[in-house]
Amino acid sequence: SAVISQKPSRDICQRGTSLTIQCQVDSQVTMMFWYRQQPGQSLTLIATANQGSEATYESGFVIDKFPISRPNLTFSTLTVSNMSPEDSSIYLCSALRDSTDTQYFGPGTRLTVL
Amino acid sequence: AQTVTQSQPEMSVQEAETVTLSCTYDTSESDYYLFWYKQPPSRQMILVIRQEAYKQQNATENRFSVNFQKAAKSFSLKISDSQLGDAAMYFCAYRSAFWGGADGLTFGKGTHLIIQP
Numbered sequence A: 001s002a003v004i005s006q007k008p009s010r011d012i013c014q015r016g017t018s019l020t021i022q023c024q025v026d027s028q029v030t031m032m033f034w035y036r037q038q039p040g041q042s043l044t045l046i047a048t049a050n051q052g053s054e055a056t057y058e059s060g061f062v063i064d065k066f067p068i069s070r071p072n073l074t075f076s077t078l079t080v081s082n083m084s085p086e087d088s089s090i091y092l093c094s095a096l097r098d099s100t101d102t103q104y105f106g107p108g109t110r111l112t113v114l
Numbered sequence B: 001a002q003t004v005t006q007s008q009p010e011m012s013v014q015e016a017e018t019v020t021l022s023c024t025y026d027t028s029e030s031d032y033y034l035f036w037y038k039q040p041p042s043r044q045m046i047l048v049i050r051q052e053a054y055k056q057q058n059a060t061e062n063r064f065s066v067n068f069q070k071a072a073k074s075f076s077l078k079i080s081d082s083q084l085g086d087a088a089m090y091f092c093a094y095r096s097a098f099w100g101g102a103d104g105l106t107f108g109k110g111t112h113l114i115i116q117p
Helices: none
Strands: A004-007 A010-013 A019-025 A031-037 A043-050 A068-072 A075-080 A089-097 A102-105 A109-113 B003-005 B010-014 B019-021 B024-026 B032-039 B046-052 B064-069 B074-079 B088-096 B111-116
Touching (some): A004 A089, A019 A089, A102 B032, A102 B046, B010 B019, B024 B074, B032 B074, B046 B064
Parallel strands (some): B010 B111
Antiparallel strands (some): A004 A019, A019 A075, A089 A109, B019 B074, B064 B074, B088 B111
């Protein structure tokens, strides 16, 4: 498995502001991913973050709203920009363990936008 | 695009009994991975079991086993000797195994498993 940490674990923010979520993996990984889990819902992929290249966004998600950085093979950040109450969700980071083609998840960040 | 369907929003089972959670998927790909993840109230996503589509043998992990029917595109999870700690949301997920295919996971809507003491 992989040990993945996220900061912050939760936050309450005002609309119109931005929040950056950090994700740290205990070993080098090729691919990292960001997912959103809206209240009572399943997980939806926001984007794939590969080191050294631009993130690849899924339909319905855009870079201006969810800019992502991947400066090295163990770290990534997701920014939720110009937040509105509809952005209130759990945001989860995951990393792909290449040897098993399996994704492991961080503990998530619970975001509430007022 | 691939889709994953979990038709049971909620299941309840007595402690020590066996329960089966259903999952079906739709894909035109021949090689892929299927997963079951567990999400307790702590919201941490925990891998339960993994199946490679090209392997006919069903995966097992201790009390957890799957019934993988590739032709029927079915991937059910059986939990034997249910324990109180098994109570959680269970998500079925799909990932392409093709180079250049979708790298992320496609999830079903989840099944809420309740364990009755």
